[in-house]
């Protein structure tokens with residue numbers, strides 16, 4: 001089934017007699033059982049460049065949003081990554097799918113996650129009731145922040161019909177400061193960069209490249225900060241990359257080193273200082289983002305990566321592989337989440353089988 | 357303002373309830389002498405007050421849990437309290453409630469520069485979080501004007517903002533984790549010093565829940581290295597509209613200052629009379645602050661100057677040194693004090709889309725004339741968070757009611773313009789009964805379902821946020837019976 005308006009979505013959910021499988025662009029792969037419900041509520045509803053805000057139907061293709069805001073010299077702050085090539089899946093993400101998954105790219109260390117830019121949304125809960133949360137203004141504490149609760153919910157509390165985002169001006173210039181250090185040294189380099197006053201907008205480590213740190217902004221400012229940062233990181237042999245900078249960050253966002261490779265793909269969201277030790281225990285190929293707070297790992301099929309990596313402060317997601325997708329929650333937290341799902345989806349029709 | 361009738365059953369058992377609290381807390385942590393509980397009768401919305409049943413000041417998370425277990429067993433409402441600076445009546449008690457104050461939980465538990473976080477007990481004041489790390493060149497970004505007094509607990513409950521949130525975000529964007537005690541007395545950890553939640557973002561909904569979902573006892577906060585420097589400019593304009601257009605142009609040009617503050621003529625005049633900051637004689641002024649090294653600041657201010665000059669400013673004044681910067685900020689920082697000098701005032705907090713600024717300012721002026729009350733405007737223009745200040749005389753019969761009625765009309769105007777009732781102060785009791793202006797019954801029902809899950813008997817700060825009529829059934833089910841917690845959520849301990 002395919003819905004093109006919120007009214008149709010309400011009808012579809014109310015009329016459902018069996019579980020639904022909610023799909024945006026389907027770029028995550030068509031996992032799970034249930035009747036396919038494609039959210040094709042598409043189009044930019046409102047875009048005010050002077051107020052840095054955009055509202056769009058949840059089924060609007062991500063690329064359409066990015067093109068619209070780029071035309072005004074703006075961008076989505078959280079740098080939504082595309083993982084199609086990583087996971088070997090085709091298709092085009094929708095903005096609602098991005099919000100439902102709360103996925104964020106390298107700029108998360110500076111501009112926050114997807115959920116931090118999401119200022120409002122509309123959703124249809126499992127009983128088929130349409131609900132508004134948040135609004136179209138950046139500062140809003142009126143009532144509970146259901147926007148955060150729905151961001152990253154994977155559609156388990158409701159199906160998004162509309163989303164509102166805060167935007168940022170696109171930076172006219174960028175540069176990367178790169179230090180060819182081994183993984184074991186990366187944490188120290190990235191921590192030093194993030195502890196500097198130079199407003200770092202990306203901090204990662206790639207095999208073959210080493211530690212990379214991004215600076216964005218007005219041209220003069222980027223030049224100045226890159227110089228200062230390269231001096232700060234001189235003990236590790238840091239150099240400034242101007243031309244190749246954008247490509248480095250696309251590679252990192254899309255985890256290019258793992259493209260076309262077999263094996264299980266894992267993400268660990270952890271305390272950055274633990275990254276090197278976790279990576280050593282994982283004993284596979286690794287890419288770091290978020291200053292070491294995000295570890296991408298490529299491991300032999302069937303590896304129980306959580307057991308190998310332990311102990312760690314954070315959580316692991318299995319993006320490709322047979323292991324449970326999401327980290328089990330503490331019992332008390334899991335009970336709250338279950339009870340929330342029961343209230344928002346009393347009939348249990350929204351992706352009931354998917355745990356994570 | 358209506359508050360629910362206190363539960364007679366609870367009032368009648370005051371002695372027993374206090375005795376049970378004394379049994380689980382040190383003697384000096386339970387206050388029930390009416391002379392001593394007076395300080396807890398209201399928050400900064402001081403026109404509204406009520407003496408609580410008792411006040412408890414626990415020192416540990418375990419003590420907080422013990423208090424909540426007693427209160428749940430007795431069916432007693434609990435009003436969490438940080439420093440009591442809420443402007444929305446969020447911390448105002450009812451006669452049948454126990455005020456649970458965090459004032460004795462103020463320790464720094466962990467500072468970790470390598471991972472860029474600080475863990476504190478939630479009773480610690482906002483400013484003293486930064487004070488604990490600024491020696492090493494770090495700061496905690498959200499900076500409410502009340503930061504000297506307000507507590508992290510209250511900041512989290514209200515999702516408070518500050519002058520610099522255009523760049524750094526509000527509390528929720530800087531909060532990594534909390535220790536939360538549920539109404540049933542269960543201690544849970546949400547989030548931590550890492551990114552994103554494994555499952556549903558419960559931390560995200562706890563932040564801004566106004567003390568209704570649990571009591572926050574500890575917090576993990578993101579800390580940032582201090583920028584190299586900061587410098588403001590002051591720009592005066594001949595009309596509000598022009599100032600509004602200039603704000604939009606600055607944003608459109610791709611410059612992201614850390615702050616863009618707006619003051620209108622009534623506010624400029626009041627602050628001039630109060631502190632003689634030397635502001636120009638004009639209809640509206642902007643204070644725009646940029647951060648970075650001296651050259652970076654010069655680069656940004658140069659662009660801002662170019663944009664401002666296209667709007668025929670009455671004055672463009674760039675701070676050349678720290679003293680000039682101080683003078684530019686002086687009037688803005690004294691604005692609330694200046695208004696207080698003129699009389700009583702109500703501070704509103706609606707947010708509007710920046711594009712609607714001129715139209716809403718005109719609407720506010722017209723409403724002020726209709727109600728015969730003066731309204732001054734000072735606010736965070738970059739993000740549209742308005743602070744209309746309604747001046748009135750509390751001793752003139754009927755004037756407070758008139759001021760409140762005007763406030764309600766102004767907030768409705770904000771919502772009609774595409775905005776919201778409150779951008780940073782919270783709903784509390786003050787805006788509770790206006791929620792229907794912004795939300796449908798279904799929207800409010802969805803929010804109340806979250807409280808049903810976290811606080812099945814509706815004992816945590818129950819008479820706030822939702823219109824009393826909307827929450828009546830749920831509150832009756834809880835407070836009057838001391839309902840048993842949902843076994844699915846709160847399993848055996």
Ligand SMILES: Cc1cc2nc3c(=O)[nH]c(=O)nc-3n(C[C@H](O)[C@H](O)[C@H](O)COP(=O)(O)OP(=O)(O)OC[C@H]3O[C@@H](n4cnc5c(N)ncnc54)[C@H](O)[C@@H]3O)c2cc1C
Nearest residue numbers: 022023024025026027028093094096097098100101155160
């Ligand atoms: C655990 C996890 C695994 C991921 N796996 C992949 C992957 O294999 N490939 C990839 O490219 N990206 C993946 N991503 C990234 C993410 O799915 C995409 O960035 C984005 O969600 C894709 O948008 P879409 O429109 O294609 O969504 P879909 O792939 O169609 O759906 C993604 C998820 O969001 C839900 N969803 C979609 N639209 C809505 C809506 N309107 N309302 C409510 N829920 C909705 C779906 O039910 C599904 O759970 C993953 C993210 C996470 C957190």
Ligand SMILES: Cc1cc2nc3c(=O)[nH]c(=O)nc-3n(C[C@H](O)[C@H](O)[C@H](O)COP(=O)(O)OP(=O)(O)OC[C@H]3O[C@@H](n4cnc5c(N)ncnc54)[C@H](O)[C@@H]3O)c2cc1C
Nearest residue numbers: 438439440441442446501507510511513516517567572780
């Ligand atoms: C002069 C002045 C200026 C102000 N400026 C700003 C500003 O610039 N920006 C801004 O956002 N606000 C501002 N405020 C409002 C106020 O300071 C904030 O709302 C602040 O966060 C309240 O903190 P508090 O510790 O005083 O909380 P309290 O007033 O004690 O309580 C506020 C709310 O938090 C709940 N709460 C308290 N402790 C807990 C806990 N441990 N667990 C769960 N819930 C809890 C209470 O129940 C209540 O609902 C200002 C207030 C004043 C008086």
